[in-house]
Amino acid sequence: MSFAAPLWLLALAVVPAAILAYVLARRRPKRYEIRFTAISTLREAVAEAPSWTRHLPAALALGAVAVLAVALARPHVTYRAPVGEASLMLVTDHSGSMAATDVAPSRLAAAVAAANTFINQLPGSVRLGAVGFSSSPDQAQGPVTNHAAARAVINTQSANGGTDTGDALALALQLLQGANPKHPPAAIVLLSDGAANAGPDPVSVSRQAARDRIPIYTVALGTPGGVLPNPDPFGAPQPVPPDPQLMAQIAQVSGARAFNAQSADQLSSIYKRLGSQLGSVARKREITSVFVIAGLVLLVGAAAASVRSSGRFP
Amino acid sequence: VTDTLLAPPLARQGPGPLAPSLIEALDLAVGRLVTRTLPGDRRAAGVGLGTELAQLRPYEAGDDVRHLDAAASARTGSPHVRLHVPERALTTWIVVDLSPSMAFGTARRLKADVAEGAALVFARLAVRRAGSVGLIAFGAGAPRVLPPRGSKPGMVAVRRMLAQGVAPDGRHDPEALADALGRAGRLAGQPGLVVVISDFRDHRSWERPLGSLRVRHSLLAVEIVDPRESQLPAVGHLALVDPETGARLEVNTAKRGLRERFAELEHRRRLAVAGELRRLRVHHTALSTDEEWLVELGRQLR
Numbered sequence: 215m216s217f218a219a220p221l222w223l224l225a226l227a228v229v230p231a232a233i234l235a236y237v238l239a240r241r242r243p244k245r246y247e248i249r250f251t252a253i254s255t256l257r258e259a260v261a262e263a264p265s266w267t268r269h270l271p272a273a274l275a276l277g278a279v280a281v282l283a284v285a286l287a288r289p290h291v292t293y294r295a296p297v298g299e300a301s302l303m304l305v306t307d308h309s310g311s312m313a314a315t316d317v318a319p320s321r322l323a324a325a326v327a328a329a330n331t332f333i334n335q336l337p338g339s340v341r342l343g344a345v346g347f348s349s350s351p352d353q354a355q356g357p358v359t360n361h362a363a364a365r366a367v368i369n370t371q372s373a374n375g376g377t378d379t380g381d382a383l384a385l386a387l388q389l390l391q392g393a394n395p396k397h398p399p400a401a402i403v404l405l406s407d408g409a410a411n412a413g414p415d416p417v418s419v420s421r422q423a424a425r426d427r428i429p430i431y432t433v434a435l436g437t438p439g440g441v442l443p444n445p446d447p448f449g450a451p452q453p454v455p456p457d458p459q460l461m462a463q464i465a466q467v468s469g470a471r472a473f474n475a476q477s478a479d480q481l482s483s484i485y486k487r488l489g490s491q492l493g494s495v496a497r498k499r500e501i502t503s504v505f506v507i508a509g510l511v512l513l514v515g516a517a518a519a520s521v522r523s524s525g526r527f528p
Numbered sequence: 529v530t531d532t533l534l535a536p537p538l539a540r541q542g543p544g545p546l547a548p549s550l551i552e553a554l555d556l557a558v559g560r561l562v563t564r565t566l567p568g569d570r571r572a573a574g575v576g577l578g579t580e581l582a583q584l585r586p587y588e589a590g591d592d593v594r595h596l597d598a599a600a601s602a603r604t605g606s607p608h609v610r611l612h613v614p615e616r617a618l619t620t621w622i623v624v625d626l627s628p629s630m631a632f633g634t635a636r637r638l639k640a641d642v643a644e645g646a647a648l649v650f651a652r653l654a655v656r657r658a659g660s661v662g663l664i665a666f667g668a669g670a671p672r673v674l675p676p677r678g679s680k681p682g683m684v685a686v687r688r689m690l691a692q693g694v695a696p697d698g699r700h701d702p703e704a705l706a707d708a709l710g711r712a713g714r715l716a717g718q719p720g721l722v723v724v725i726s727d728f729r730d731h732r733s734w735e736r737p738l739g740s741l742r743v744r745h746s747l748l749a750v751e752i753v754d755p756r757e758s759q760l761p762a763v764g765h766l767a768l769v770d771p772e773t774g775a776r777l778e779v780n781t782a783k784r785g786l787r788e789r790f791a792e793l794e795h796r797r798r799l800a801v802a803g804e805l806r807r808l809r810v811h812h813t814a815l816s817t818d819e820e821w822l823v824e825l826g827r828q829l830r
Contacts, residue, residue, distance in 0.1 A: 247767045247776070248767065248769070249631075251754070252758075253768060255797060256790055258793050260779055523780055
């Protein structure tokens with residue numbers, strides 16, 4: 215919650231002042247006090263009754279004052295609205311190292327499952343595209359509102375080849391019409407598991423993305439101990455550790471966030487979060503009217519309680 | 529030595545007319561009150577001439593020659609003296625409450641007015657038949673004591689003391705009744721009648737001194753009450769102040785539950801006072817400010 219005119223919150227200082235005045239007023243002798251000799255018995259009788267009801271009208275009126283003071287400051291709430299004109303590209307690595315099984319059942323299978331969850335999260339108005347790459351970007355689908363097309367690209371990947379991250383990102387930028395300065399808001403989600411070993415430097419592509427105002431969210435998948443079986447039956451297994459430093463750099467340069475996933479669950483939760491974050495946008499809405507209505511309701515309640523308990527209006 | 533000036537309460541109504549016929553009727557009732565079962569229980573103030581013949585007996589050396597009965601001596605031939613029963617003079621001590629809570633009344637008159645009237649009636653009854661009346665007024669600083677005096681001077685002194693009024697607000701001494709009763713026990717040497725006139729409200733530890741008074745004296749407790757003290761009216765929000773302690777309380781008398789609880793607690797409090805007086809075998813009379821208290825006093829003492 216934020217305030218358009220936070221200075222008005224100073225009006226809340228009325229509340230402690232009013233409490234103080236109330237306490238003092240209760241201590242001061244009343245103008246119309248009546249001498250009564252059975253005070254001690256009456257005090258016992260009063261003590262048996264719940265005492266909070268005596269202060270109910272004052273408490274309600276004070277609450278109304280506080281709520282109305284907050285209303286003066288014109289409070290706003292932030293809420294997430296689904297974006298209408300947004301494009302997303304899922305750039306998924308299916309190089310040979312994605313066959314490693316350090317993430318159950320395998321890195322590629324986990325990535326496909328998580329990407330499907332991500333697609334399910336997206337509102338229908340978001341246009342979605344996909345790029346699958348290994349030694350070169352070999353599968354591509356431009357951003358369309360029909361998510362099934364991107365889903366098909368994701369689901370038909372198989373692990374082989376090298377890792378050409380730079381070209382894949384460049385293709386994704388091109389598909390998102392990055393060069394067009396009036397392109398709709400867009401973002402790229404890059405999932406990869408290893409160092410880029412082919413094509414242009416992905417960091418320079420990322421700089422271009424930053425100029426085009428397209429953030430690249432990166433997910434580094436895999437554990438440092440991930441290995442691939444050697445095709446030579448007598449060779450040692452090939453280590454295929456992820457490269458989180460490179461991924462973090464790509465994300466940072468383009469103004470987005472980097473994530474590390476070492477298990478299918480982690481990957482799934484990252485994608486879920488990204489899905490809700492990228493598919494919607496934070497908006498502010500003024501809720502002054504709610505506070506005004508609440509203040510009026512409290513005032514009416516205070517008046518009713520006062521009339522009920524003491525037969526007076528104030 | 530007293531430290532508080534008394535002042536007549538603003539709403540003072542006076543005790544009202546004290547009808548002589550009603551006081552006559554009360555005389556018998558009070559006489560019955562002080563009569564013990566055994567004759568000779570109460571000592572006379574001293575030997576002396578009375579009016580009633582006790583006996584005629586032969587003269588003995590040392591007898592007062594003025595008591596010689598001429599007729600009896602002539603008939604018997606030997607000197608006889610005539611002896612009279614001495615007067616049984618009764619000393620009445622009136623212990624009266626002058627605390628600020630007595631200046632309260634919502635019906636015909638104030639509690640202080642009823643207390644004043646009751647004290648005057650008992651004083652008038654006391655000075656009959658050579659009796660004397662003493663007064664101890666408590667609740668306004670140190671107790672004020674009028675020593676027992678007979679006849680007109682006694683009546684005048686009591687009347688003047690009661691006419692001064694009661695203590696102003698702000699005096700609170702829960703031990704005042706106990707102190708006054710203790711003082712009455714020390715001052716009243718001869719067995720007599722002690723009348724305690726108070727509202728028995730907010731007083732502490734008066735039971736023990738009352739019990740020790742009971743050993744020697746006939747006791748009568750006159751409780752003065754006001755109807756508003758036992759039943760709150762439904763008049764909405766009230767700001768109340770205790771005249772003695774100055775304690776303040778705001779209550780909503782529109783609540784039936786509160787009124788019922790108050791009535792219940794007050795009923796229990798009065799039952800406790802009555803039970804305590806019954807346990808001490810003290811005659812208990814309750815006079816309310818909303819009735820003809822003199823008639824009621826006669827009815828309850830009968």
